[in-house]
Amino acid sequence: MHLQKFMKTQTNSIPDIPVVCYHSIGPIANHWNRNFLTLEVPYFEDQVKFISKHYDTIFLKEYWEMRSGLKPLNEKALVITLDDGFLDNWIWAYPIFKKYNVKATIFVCPEFADASTSPRPNLLDYWNKKVSFEELHQWGYLNWTEMREMIASGYIDIQSHTMSHTKYFISDKLIGFHHPGNDCLYPVGNLFPSLKPYHISDPSFEKQVPFGYPLFEEISSVCARIHSINPVFTKACIDALKDFDFANYSFQKAYSLVENTYQQFKNNNELIIAVEEEEQYKKRLEYEIAGSKISLEKNLDKPIEFLCWPHGDNTQEAHAVAMKAGYLATTTGSKIDIPQSIDRIPDRIGLFKTKDNRFLSLLKAKYKLGTFKHQFPYYQVSKLYDLLKKAS
Known part of the structure; x- marks a missing residue:
């Protein structure tokens, strides 16, 4: 059976696989007005450690294959994603992923790639006593060398976040x-x-x-x-x-x-x-979608097959451009109502901190993942909460 025809027959029985979303990981940069995107390392490590014990982390290609029916479903499968390609993904997140044998995908915008050519020090260097802790306090975006090294490790995949994120x-x-x-x-x-x-x-x-x-x-x-x-x-x-x-x-x-x-x-x-x-818009759309794919593939020497829309904003027209460019799937975002399909990655699960409390933050992460998987007691609690909310 032709692959596309096969995939269409599967849309009514697409398995649910949780996809977790992070952005920045590390110390809070007080001077940065978007530091609400940052999850501090202790909270992050608690969550990664929990995930490593209860789930099998996979990359998006395997996720797509399982949802397409091309690969047997792993009931413990989970995808971790990080948006924007911040430098702290290299400094703090990547070493923790390695420590717990966990895989993650970083969505990168080529226009934000740092022009430096050498890897900056990270937590692995600190653990090996090569640098001081203070030397890790840097903020910015990944360079191509850091991306390539993480990909080569087998723990990190890179995919597209469009070209400009503007x-x-x-x-x-x-x-x-x-x-x-x-x-x-x-x-x-x-x-x-x-x-x-x-x-x-x-x-x-x-x-x-x-x-x-x-x-x-x-x-x-x-x-x-x-x-x-x-x-x-x-x-x-x-x-x-x-x-x-x-x-x-x-x-x-x-x-x-x-x-x-x-x-x-x-x-x-x-x-x-x-x-x-309209023609100018279409050219710019090609640049954002196909252009980012071409740039990432050229600089990383790997296939780029998945796209995460910045801000959750997208249209069916933009998605169609992505499909034509050779992507296998794009995110749905939270701002438009899109039915389940193989070529769309449903709403991701954001994991944050709760009230500056590590216990509550981990409990909230367990609750979100457990609810998604319909696990007791999390799913039942969520349903009770929904009923009480409607009653009020």
Whole structure:
């Protein structure tokens, strides 16, 4: 039977295999405004140790084969994924995966690959007394050498997270102004893409764009039709806010200083000077999806067959582009309703910490995994919780 036809016959009986999701692992970087993505090492190690005792970790290709019926289902199978390709995946997570004989997949965006060519010190070096503990406190993104070494170990696989992991302005809805401490990765990264891998560690990153730079409604690159803002309006905002007290930033106070100008540009249809045309969007979609696959395969000398959509944003059109490019499956994300199918990786299970308590954090991880697997008592507790929630 033809593979695609065979797969279609299996969609009503696709086995459920848990897929766990992490991002950053390691010490909290207090200077980073996205440090909510970081799970500290003690909590992470507790969870990995538990997984190693109760599950058989697999890569996504084996996951896809089991769900397709091409390989016998392992009832203990579990997939671990880490999004974004942070440097701490190499420094902290990878050595812990090795320690517990656990496999994991890292989703990487080529535009974020660090330009360095030597592996930075990691926890293995510290355990072997080659470096001090302080030398491990680095933040950024993986370089190609680190990725290749992890792949060669057999514990880590690398797959695609699209090329850019960015967002673009999609309307004339003004939502803020750039200010100190603002999460400016996307507006600054779009203007200076070569600086993106260093936005966590480089304090000058936010200064690449003047404070007062206007920010508009945005969505993920793969869904966005880019709206280009009139640079005359942008300059007018920056000039109007040049003496603004950004140390005590308030959007409403800043907006009051540019409101008349904003309304004038809107009323005269001068705020948006261009909207991305369909052909431009399709070319950019190819770059994000097929381009990332080509880049990763070239730099890592391995097949790239799975794609995780940043921010959970995607469309059926973007998914179709991925299938045409040669991917076997993409994530569903949580923002669109997609029926079960072999070429989609269902919602992943995020494991975090709970109330800064290791016992509660591990218990919550056990609860999430146990509920997914319909295990007693976790599944029964979750059903009771749902009933009580509905009753209230």
